[in-house]
Amino acid sequence: MPRKIRNTLALALLGLLLERPMHPYEMASTLRERYKGSTFKINPGSLYDTVEALAKHRWIEPVETVREGNRPERTVYAHTELGRQEFVAWLDELVREPVAEYPKFVAAVSYLGALGPDRAADALEERARHLAERIDGAETALAETVGKGAPRLFMIEVEFVRHAWQAELDWARRTAAEIRSGSLPWPDHF
């Protein structure tokens, strides 16, 4: 038995199966429908790998194989009691304990010096514009969904990323301004 599952896609799938049994392809399309395509990386290869891993750990299990027309059988999975317990425990831990995550932007910022002050400020300003667009997009998605009468909790992660992007945007603008004004000194040997 391979070691415990870490892949967050597994969390998404488990969460879905707590609602009702589904077959793999349906899990993917349901997630996309619910705007979760930007929260979880949904990729066919990983999807089927993950379903298998979940089954091997007995967090989910096949409940039936249906056949429509003469297409290959689709296996429908449901969560197990063990699966429900692990889901909640995992979730709890993920919320409580921040873990290291190495985002690409932080990596890049750590070598910002190599761009030289002008190009660095340009790049940060461009990023700020992109972030502003994304924030708009999140805003729209939120308004739409709440407009349809869905509870706020349904899109709570979008509220979070909007907030996080806003903070990143503020930093990018502020830092670009500091570079432009010369108040962030630039060592020569870069």
Next chain:
Amino acid sequence: MPRKIRNTLALALLGLLLERPMHPYEMASTLRERYKGSTFKINPGSLYDTVEALAKHRWIEPVETVREGNRPERTVYAHTELGRQEFVAWLDELVREPVAEYPKFVAAVSYLGALGPDRAADALEERARHLAERIDGAETALAETVGKGAPRLFMIEVEFVRHAWQAELDWARRTAAEIRSGSLPWPDHF
């Protein structure tokens, strides 16, 4: 030839080699010395794989193999001109274009409902405490380094993550408070 390198550890290594030639183990220890252990995931396996990939792409190249005592030879690498160009172009792109990154916390938040209101608020408050500690740690590291006379730019990524953590902390506290006060309604079917 495998496709273009994406791994950010490669960015870190290239950046180091722009300063001076090094052998792999030295790259790892230099990065750690400079507090980059939390910006880049430095793991022996990945390190040697990445060095090889960089060499295969001719972004770096071996310049000598030194031998001390009768230990195995250590290969010292230096950047190439191509490497320098790719480094700057890559950096520029990483700063300009936000890319999707699927952090675990966002995944967890998207199923926050499953914890129920009390446990969710507890968990968010605990996270806030952990974040506060990290922010303190970053603060200390910054003060120390600047105290030694290093330029701010040297630790600019720490300034960024401090800012990002602060935003996350604010959100966690605010959301916990909303849950406690009942102003974030909790649907039943969770």
Next chain:
DNA sequence: CGCCGTATAGTCGGATCCGACTAATAGGGA
């Protein structure tokens, strides 16, 4: 009716990443 684009459903080989393990030397204390 036949054609074409889109939706459904999934496979497979290879790229990538990881971390437990090996092994030699230096330094320091008994």
Next chain:
DNA sequence: TCCCTATTAGTCGGATCCGACTATACGGCG
């Protein structure tokens, strides 16, 4: 001197992830 630990340096097999590719069915339009 001999042992113990820390540091230096790196290897390897397997776990994981990825995404291009395959293949069938369905709906609409000329």
